[in-house]
Amino acid sequence: MTTEAATPAAPSPAAARLSGAHHRLLAFASLIVLVLGFSLASPNFMQTSNIIAILQATSVNGVLAIAATLVIITGGIDLSVGTLMTFCAVICGVVLTYWGLPLPLGVLGAILAGAAAGFCSGTFVAKLKVPPFIATLGMMLILKGLSLVISGTRPIYFNDTPGFTEIAQGSIVGVLIPSVPLPNGVLILFLVAIAVSFILSKTALGRYTFALGSNEEAVRLSGVNTDRWKIAVYTLAGSICGIAGLLIASRLNSAQPALGQGYELDAIAAVVIGGTSLSGGRGTVLGTLIGALIMSVLLNGLRILSVAQEWQTVVTGSIIILAVYIDMLRRRKL
Amino acid sequence: MLNRRTILGAIGALAMLGAAVPASAQETYIPLISKGFQHQFWQAVKAGADKAAAEFGVTVTFEGPDTEAQVDRQIDMLAAALAKNPQAIGFAALDSQAAIPLLRKAQEAGIPVIAFDSGVDSDIPVATASTDNLAAAALAADKMAELIGGEGKVALVVHDQTSRTGIDRRDGFVNRVEEAYPNIEIVTVQYGGGDHLQSTEITKSILQANPDLKGIFGANEGSAIGVVNGARELGKTDLVIIGYDSGAQQKQAIRDGLMAGAITQNPVGIGYETVAAAVKAIKGEEVPAAIDTGFYWYDKSNIDDPEIAAVLYD
Secondary structure, eight states, rough: OOOHSSOOSSHHHHHHHHHHHHHHHHHHHHHHHHHHHHHHOOOOTTTHHHHHHHHHHHHHHHHHHHHHHHHHHHTOOOOTHHHHHHHHHHHHHIIIISSSSHHHHHHHHHHHHHHHHHHHHHHHHHHHHHHHHHHHHHHHHHHHHHHHHHTSSEEOOTTSSSSTTTHHHHHHHHHSSSOOOHHHHHHHHHHHHHHHHHHHHHSSSHHHHHHHHHHHHHHHHTTTTTTHHHHHHHHHHHHHHHHHHHHHHHTTEOOOOOOOHHHHHHHHHHHHHTOOOOOOOOHHHHHHHHHHHHHHHHHHHHHTTTHHHHHHHHHHHHHHHHHHHHHHHHHHHO | HHHHHHOOOOHHHHHHHHHHOOOOOOSSSEEEOOSSSSSSSHHHHHHHHHHHHHHHHOOEEEESSSSSOOHHHHEEEEEEEEHHHOEEEOOOOHHHHHHHHHHHHHTTTTEEEETTOOOOSOOOOOOEOOHHHHHHHHHHHHHHHHHTOOOOEEEEEEOOOHHHHHHHHHHHHHHHHHHTTEEEEEEEEEEHHHHHHHHHHHHHHEEEEEEEEEEEEEOHHHHHHHHHHHHHTTOOOOOOHHHHHHHOOHHHHHHHHHEEEEEEOOHHHHHHHHHHHHHHHHHHTTOOSSEOEEEEEEEEETTSSSHTTTOOOO
């Protein structure tokens, strides 16, 4: 209580930064508590293989959540991240398996497909003034349909591309340090997180991302081409979904065209648990990463404890509400 | 203060969770990772597994993803199950290829894998407990031919063209008609995702396009209910409808005469045989590689026979 009282009432930048750090600390503390709790409850939880399983389960949702974070900070929402991920995986399958082109082109194809779809969403939102919820809902369905059409509703396997499964399942870290067989998928998640953190904090794109979410009108009136920056944010988010598409395809050694719907909600949940405000202007990649970890630790832990599946979903839902409630409490104090 | 309160709350919640879970280090533990969870069919499989668990004195858990598209979620479940060092594992693969690395890990750790429902395309499972869907759908074709007098137009409403069960039931029916009933014409095969509403709309458009259609085969519970709804909404009473699986609605449709009859698998048997095979494998006893859990034709006349009623579910 004393620390809060000492904080000035006016939301000065320093106070905002402090409270942001405070929330991350809170989310991080919750994560630690969960990990400790599950470790005490079951000896099978704190095993290297299980920790790696948790991180691997986080990799796809984590990358998607980082993409969603960008859009949410601008005050928008992206409902298309899940099916866009699938679409990118399918495009990658077309490039590698149907056309038989080399691996780097498949990687490029997935990321470019994501960027193109993100560019479309961004254009709908910025130029056509379609509300983000509707624009990305439409994109979610368009991409879901296109994935099914392009793949002929069948999974596309990557058996002809040796090394494709290494993207997510291999372990460069494990080769260097044999005792830490961290899968590449997790490494890619961390690299994406570092890159996007850098963009948000050190580049003009990052500054405009926050500015669009705080007060778009003011930014526009100060002579900035807000449409262009908004489209850039959606395009970046789309290309990150392309990376998620690569991760899931590599993990499953196949592009599964029917998968993806519903994944946007998990991504948004991770963003919200991580303290990013749905009303825009505020959020961090680190918070989102912690949010995604909390979700997978929770699910994995409940499974390890053999909690019935019905209850697993109840607990997950409660945690989401609890996390946002705590966030609200904190903000009211500002 | 908030911080401390939250942490205390979380610890409390976890302590409760911990207390709710019995210390089960000594027990024989067999997790079943299924293709689904909330559908009545999977609940019936779970009931069979629970029955075997009680009988053999082992602990089983039953989990599956929300939809049959979520291949990655199923892999996460399998990974968590393996982390618990089970004595054996039951697995119904959504996509065999995706699961092979983990199954290999289980094999290396000496954990026998029992495949159930649609099996796993690999030699890792020591046994597979499943329905012969090809033969079951062929029986549906025979019944259809019998009920429409061996000639006329029929159609199929199938749940999907990607899953093993969708493919086998479609092919089982179509192949049987092609080889045995030259006077029966299959006008169309449509896919409704096993969704009641979607299958209803599909059925109505099939009936509108083919007013002289004599029969429709709905290849799973949702498809079959959709066919019944579609025919009822169009007031078409002379259509021969054959369903698959059971469920309260389908049973009622058969009692009411809206549906001629249906093929039922033995989901309780699938669950039971999976656990029974796992127990045998743990003890090092020999287990047959393929366990046919059987299927039955049921209609108004035998729906209440004890043998049939035992394998139907609501």
